[in-house]
Amino acid sequence: xxxxCCMLEAQAAQSIKIEIPEVIYANxxxxxxxxxxxxxxxxxxxxxxxxxxxxFADVDRGRLSRTEVLRAIExxxxxxxxxxxxxxxxxxxxxPDFEGNFTETSAPQVRTAQxxxxxxxxxxxxxxxxxxxxxxxxxDGELVDPASIVPGTAAATLRFRDNTGRVRxxxxxxxxxxxxxxxxxxxxxxxxxxxxNLIVRPMKITRPGAYASNVSEIAGFIADRNIxxxxxxxxxxxxxxxxxxxxxxxxxxxxxxxxxxxADGILMEDGRPGDWVKVRRAxxxxxxxxxxxxxxxxxxxxxx
Numbered sequence: 459x460x461x462x463c464c465m466l467e468a469q470a471a472q473s474i475k476i477e478i479p480e481v482i483y484a485n486x487x488x489x490x491x492x493x494x495x496x497x498x499x500x501x502x503x504x505x506x507x508x509x510x511x512x513x514f515a516d517v518d519r520g521r522l523s524r525t526e527v528l529r530a531i532e533x534x535x536x537x538x539x540x541x542x543x544x545x546x547x548x549x550x551x552x553x554p555d556f557e558g559n560f561t562e563t564s565a566p567q568v569r570t571a572q573x574x575x576x577x578x579x580x581x582x583x584x585x586x587x588x589x590x591x592x593x594x595x596x597x598d599g600e601l602v603d604p605a606s607i608v609p610g611t612a613a614a615t616l617r618f619r620d621n622t623g624r625v626r627x628x629x630x631x632x633x634x635x636x637x638x639x640x641x642x643x644x645x646x647x648x649x650x651x652x653x654x655n656l657i658v659r660p661m662k663i664t665r666p667g668a669y670a671s672n673v674s675e676i677a678g679f680i681a682d683r684n685i686x687x688x689x690x691x692x693x694x695x696x697x698x699x700x701x702x703x704x705x706x707x708x709x710x711x712x713x714x715x716x717x718x719x720x721a722d723g724i725l726m727e728d729g730r731p732g733d734w735v736k737v738r739r740a741x742x743x744x745x746x747x748x749x750x751x752x753x754x755x756x757x758x759x760x761x762x
Contacts, residue, residue: 474500474508476531478545482522483552488514491530494522494549507534521548569596571630574616578632581607585713586636587660597626609666610634635660638690639670645685651676651696661690667750667760668692675752679731693732693750702754704728710737710749712759723747723757 477496491497492509499505513530515522524547531541571592578588581604599620607614616628638661645655656673663669670676670691679696702708702725710723722740729735729751737757739745749757 473540473542474498474504475542475544476508476527478522478527478543478549480546480549481552482549488512491527515551520551522551523548571596571628574601574630577601578607581605582609582611583713584609584634584636584666586634586663588635589633590630591633592628592630594628597628599624599626607632610664612664633662634664634666635662636666636669637661637671638663639673639676641685641687641689641691644687645681647681647683649681651679651681651691653677656691668694670696676732696732697730702729702731702751706754707740708737708754709756710739710747710759711752711756723749725757 475496475498476491477498478494482494489512490509491511491513494513497505497508508531511530511534513522513527515526524543524545527543527545531543571590574590574596575588578584578590579586582588586609597618597620599618601616602619602625603617604614611632613629613631616630617625618628619625637658640657640659640661641655642657643655645651649655653673656676658671658673661669670693676691676693676696682695682697685691685695704725704727706725708723708725709720711718711720713719723737724740726736726738726746731751731753734748734750735757737747737749739747747759749759751757
């Protein structure tokens, strides 16, 4: 829920917080503030007065605007309190299928550590899955640090800034999962890798980039060592009889989350598929990159 806070100037020092959820369960086009909001803080007399304030919704659009709530509060004459209103610009109104009100049934949900997974994946440019666990609740506010996370990192400290400017820290443990190519039968040293020898399964990993994640990446390669059935295929244990020569024009690809970015490049070193070599942009000789050879026409840059 988008958090919007409006502070009404007051003569007294007391402060009352009014929280209205993104979805309001109510019948009709008008209702009291006490039926749809959680009201805390301040003096009991003022809170009781606020619960009786009548607010009116836009029935045609099925929503209640923050502007209407503010107008109702101002017209109520609650001038002896400083009001903090927390609600989105518009709250959707739905007919209730239960007995009760916001205070009893729609308390704000506490964010779980796993709800941070999409943010972690974006910071890591990770297209697999990540499990996030923490020993304490997730603080309120926006994640402001770190700016990036290296895939495979086992633990990290996240920092959140709330709407008052206060910064709080949360230690999390991270478990990374991606699709990994697995040997479906024993592969002997010197054997050529074929699609019939491989399957793909999700696996928890600590070393991103160490494993093949797609059968097409390694089909046709030669095993440098024996690979047992059920064992993940490490890229470093594969080689190719074909050497890609320095000066060859290749396609440079970089994977950013679920998006692939590519550019033309020139190899600056000889190498086989799976080797890391220097490559430069074809349109800018000053840009030199470190990339892994996928095949004779393609190299991949690891983005961190």
